[in-house]
Amino acid sequence: LADRLESAWKKLRGQDKISQSNIQDALREVRRALLEADVNLQVVKDFISEVEAKAQGSEVIAGVRPDQQFIKIVYDELVQVMGEENVPLVEVEGETTIVLMAGLQGTGKTTATAKLALHLRKLNRSCLLVATDVYRPAAIDQLITLGKQIDVPVFELGSDADPVEIARQGVERAKAEGVNTVIIDTAGRLQIDADMMAELARIKQTVQPQETLLVVDSMTGQEAANLTRTFHEEIGITGAILTKLDGDSRGGAALSVRQISGAPIKFVGVGEKVEALQPFYPDRMASRILGMGDVLTLVEKAQEEIDLADAEQMQEKILSAKFDFTDFLKQLRLLKNMGSLGGIIKMIPGMNKLSDDQLKHGETQLKRCEAMINSMTRQERRDPDLLASSPSRRRRIATGSGYKEADVSKLVADFQKMRSLMQQMGQGQFGMPGMFGGM
Ligand code: GDP
Numbered sequence: 001l002a003d004r005l006e007s008a009w010k011k012l013r014g015q016d017k018i019s020q021s022n023i024q025d026a027l028r029e030v031r032r033a034l035l036e037a038d039v040n041l042q043v044v045k046d047f048i049s050e051v052e053a054k055a056q057g058s059e060v061i062a063g064v065r066p067d068q069q070f071i072k073i074v075y076d077e078l079v080q081v082m083g084e085e086n087v088p089l090v091e092v093e094g095e096t097t098i099v100l101m102a103g104l105q106g107t108g109k110t111t112a113t114a115k116l117a118l119h120l121r122k123l124n125r126s127c128l129l130v131a132t133d134v135y136r137p138a139a140i141d142q143l144i145t146l147g148k149q150i151d152v153p154v155f156e157l158g159s160d161a162d163p164v165e166i167a168r169q170g171v172e173r174a175k176a177e178g179v180n181t182v183i184i185d186t187a188g189r190l191q192i193d194a195d196m197m198a199e200l201a202r203i204k205q206t207v208q209p210q211e212t213l214l215v216v217d218s219m220t221g222q223e224a225a226n227l228t229r230t231f232h233e234e235i236g237i238t239g240a241i242l243t244k245l246d247g248d249s250r251g252g253a254a255l256s257v258r259q260i261s262g263a264p265i266k267f268v269g270v271g272e273k274v275e276a277l278q279p280f281y282p283d284r285m286a287s288r289i290l291g292m293g294d295v296l297t298l299v300e301k302a303q304e305e306i307d308l309a310d311a312e313q314m315q316e317k318i319l320s321a322k323f324d325f326t327d328f329l330k331q332l333r334l335l336k337n338m339g340s341l342g343g344i345i346k347m348i349p350g351m352n353k354l355s356d357d358q359l360k361h362g363e364t365q366l367k368r369c370e371a372m373i374n375s376m377t378r379q380e381r382r383d384p385d386l387l388a389s390s391p392s393r394r395r396r397i398a399t400g401s402g403y404k405e406a407d408v409s410k411l412v413a414d415f416q417k418m419r420s421l422m423q424q425m426g427q428g429q430f431g432m433p434g435m436f437g438g439m
């Protein structure tokens with residue numbers, strides 16, 4: 001029991017600061033997760049070394065291991081980097097807001113144009129769509145069809161007109177009619193090419209949009225980084241829409257886009273239908289990219305359950321030998337609040353080796369302790385020595401809790417052993433100063 005209690009204690013107290021050596025495995029896991037999510041390699045390297053430097057020396061909260069806490073820090077940083085809050089589409093007060101769509105062919109620009117219009121219409125913002133893709137024969141018709149579906153007008157001048165001129169007239173029309181937002185759909189190429197960039201630049205120069213949204217297919221993978229860099233350098237983007245997130249992609253492109261351009265992802269496309277557009281939520285995306293939901297849940301639970309001030313008081317008590325059964329019970333309940341012991345242990349990478357029997361045993365032990373402590377009087381809880389010296393008190397507790405007197409004696413003996421061990425550790429006599437210094 002002493003061993004088991006001791007390890008439960010280590011978990012509860014938080015045992016360490018984050019250092020290079022205790023997060024090696026976690027670092028490797030995080031790197032792999034990001035790469036598997038198709039975050040650009042260079043972005044991964046930069047991001048990880050930044051987070052590692054930041055995390056170095058952080059105190060590990062009670063109930064989790066340093067590597068788990070590191071993963072939580074990575075997650076928080078991911079959320080932070082991707083923008084923390086959802087950033088809505090710009091709206092210019094009392095004027096027509098101009099939105100320019102940019103991106104390669106097939107990424108979902110035309111679809112996103114219609115999706116965005118539907119989204120704005122639901123916010124009572126009137127829209128006009130402008131069709132400037134004169135290169136693909138069906139492109140204009142596609143936008144007209146989508147416009148009909150959502151009951152939003154489309155401005156077009158056929159496929160012989162100059163795209164820049166179409167954009168200019170479209171915006172003029174929107175302004176004349178007092179339309180809230182005009183969205184300009186543009187042509188793309190399969191690869192970035194100079195002509196496309198030059199044309200887009202001219203459109204932008206001519207209409208002076210408040211928003212230039214880069215539409216990025218989330219399946220683009222590693223290439224999303226280069227793509228973003230080029231568009232951002234040559235055109236300048238104010239935001240992005242990440243499409244096709246309804247597929248298997250883990251969405252690493254979101255991090256690449258944000259890291260490289262600094263522009264927020266504003267929406268995500270989650271299907272072919274016009275309704276399939278959602279605001280971008282950095283926390284959800286961070287979970288998707290990292291894919292370590294279990295560990296995050298563990299750390300969050302620990303954070304919720306543990307009141308740091310309380311823990312500090314507890315530490316003082318331990319070090320000054322004032323730690324008693326009341327405190328012990330509090331800690332046991334903490335463990336229980338955090339879910340079943342088995343549940344907690346299974347969330348810890350590499351810890352699922354424990355057999356179900358062992359886990360059950362651990363939980364049974366915790367329950368036993370709690371039952372026996374519950375049968376103690378206040379005085380007995382405060383002063384464990386009372387129990388050590390009084391067989392009749394131990395018998396009463398055994399009867400009250402339904403265990404044997406020997407069980408109670410063992411609990412008391414173990415508790416006293418543990419308490420003196422902790423004091424010694426606290427005084428650094430075991431060569432483990434800082435054992436409880438994590439708080
Ligand atoms: P554009 O060339 O950039 O204008 O791309 P389109 O809007 O024509 O879309 C290309 C293809 O991707 C079409 O078949 C769309 O239905 C599809 N598409 C667009 N957005 C999404 C999305 O979020 N999810 C899925 N599954 N398909 C999408």
Ligand code: MG
Pocket residue numbers: 106109110111133139186187
């Ligand atoms: Mg198109």
